Amino acid sequence: MSEKAIEPVTIAELLTGSSLKVREDYQQRSQLFRIGDLAHEFGLSLRALRFYEDKGLLNPRRAGVTRLYDREDHTRLRLILFGRQIGFTLAETKQLIDLWKEGASDLGQVDDLRATLSGKLAELEKKKGEIDRSIEELKALLKRLVTPSA
Incomplete structure (x- = not known):
């Protein structure tokens, strides 16, 4: 049985092709999203989106008092949630967004991303251990517990 070769991908494809689930009906819709649309699609609160905007991770346009998010903001939000999902800090997530935005064609950027992801993997594996x-200690403790007589 031959092993299927892994095809190389660009950093942009790698970062935006994460396991995040997004409602299908939104993926083919308009190129502009109101804050409520984006919040509903990603299952976030309006406050969370404003927080990411305050931190400089999202940069919606304004039409009066209405925030309008474009496809780039949509992708940025996917990257933000990917970063959050794997335990990145906001600063690390900003680096991911910057790499995506710049296209990360520089070998040094690729090496930096590889080092960052490897470090996060090691950290998560340690936490998992x-x-x-x-869990094993709790299971052992539960086995030793005696039910009191009534």
Whole structure:
């Protein structure tokens, strides 16, 4: 049985092709999204979107008092949630967005991303080991507990 070759992807494809689930009906809609539309699509609060805007991670246009998000903001939000999902800080997430925005064609940028992702993987594997040990300890404790007589 031959192993299927892994096809190389660009950093933009890698970062935006994450496992995030987005409602299908929104993916083919208008190129502009109101804040409520984006919040509903990604299952976020309006406050969360404003927070990401305050931190400089999103940059919607304004039509009067209405925030209008374009496809770039949509992709940025996917990257923000990807970063959050894997435990990135806001600063690390900003670096991901910057790499995506710049196209990350520079070998140094690719190496930086690889190092960042490898570090995060090691951190998560360590946490997983700690959680697995805690689970085993709790299971052992539950087995030893005696039910009091009524």
